Amino acid sequence: MDPEVLKSYLPRYAEAFLLTIKIGWLGIALAFVIGMLSAFVIHFRIPVLKRIAGYYVELFRNTPLLVQLFFIYFGLPKVGIVISAEACGVLGLGLLGGSYMSETFRSGLEAIPAAQKESALSLGMSRGQVFREIILPEALTISVPAIAANVIFLLKETSVFSAISLMDLMFTAKDLIGLYYDTTEALFMLVLFYTIMLLPVSILGSIAEKTVRGKMPGQ
């Protein structure tokens, strides 16, 4: 491996890294919002919306991100909606992640024993207070390990963004290999940058898990 080649690749990888992180985290934030809303309407059995959310979850959990991106990137312009490739990436990741997050939050909500709610109600708290103070924090606590797993999974899924011509890490590696044939160096940098992106998330996830351990229901 030639250190000079690695050095010369650095600026392009750094740029791709920033773009990947930007789209990745915006997508994950969107996934969080969509997942939360979807889990609520399913958990509280809100008529009509609950069915829509159910179909949404099944549709997006059971199709690959690449296919979803193609539909958004090439399909939406056909019905007159034109959005940038970056927005497509965020939207695609958000919709895919939302379906996973929805199931994560829903199982967290369902894991809380009914008696927890009853004991809060019996202290005179209103339904809204019980939800805000007891159910929501407990459900999130239960969901921490699964949320961390989802975040790592979604950040790795960004590697298909190259298919809609976003200059992410994967795109950059393929591009450089095509230009200079320094395969070893290009792939080394790719692994390096994915590790830099994901290792901190993994560590933060473990810390979050340790923090909530001992604060879960049923102990």
Next chain:
Amino acid sequence: MEEILRINGISKRYDDITVLDHVSLSIKSGEVVVIVGPSGCGKSTLLRCVNSLENIQEGEILLNGESVNPGNKKPAALRQKIGMVFQSYELFPHKTVLQNLTLAPLKVKKTGRKEAEEEGLKLLERVGLLSRKDNYPSQLSGGQKQRVAIMRALMMHPEVLLLDEITAALDPEMVREVLEVVLSLAKEGRTMLIVTHELQFARAVADRMVFIDGGRIVEEGTPEEFFEHPRTERLRKFLHSFSYGE
């Protein structure tokens, strides 16, 4: 003593199963009423109805002469006056012991934080758990959790305290520490409606005993009459099932 809680011929049915069948009971201020009966007889359901956690199909429940049937009044307002402690403690796992105590006063009664914390600390000291104030529930033993749960209910200054088999989930050696707290509450004149399987304790704490079987009150009386001279065959049989080698 004046009447504080009146249960007037209430019936509770799930589809075609009758859990409570025209149950009536009157509780005076400062009185400790202990309900016993076989599993599934409806005694826990009765407590849950008093606290509006279950709706009823017939009858009426009155607290200080005011109807508290579900639908008649906001249940939250009623539940502030009726405290309840559950078999499985149900402390809030993501809050510390002290936060468990102060949550409802802060949110529901809008008590000041300082005042709520002072009262919480006083109650924790009373049950010997002051040093545990910053622990999370998962760090406590079952008996400690249940003592915290009782104090949490007291924080709302309830007029009536409902205790639903509060020692049933405890290891035998922890039962006493919880029951002693209940005895001390009885001594200071708290009105309590207690469901339990601890007959010896029931005898020690009760002003009046009630035996429920098949959703009906079969017999009620002073602890002495109840344990020494049961009038009905059903109660005799029930009491006998607790004794060995006779």
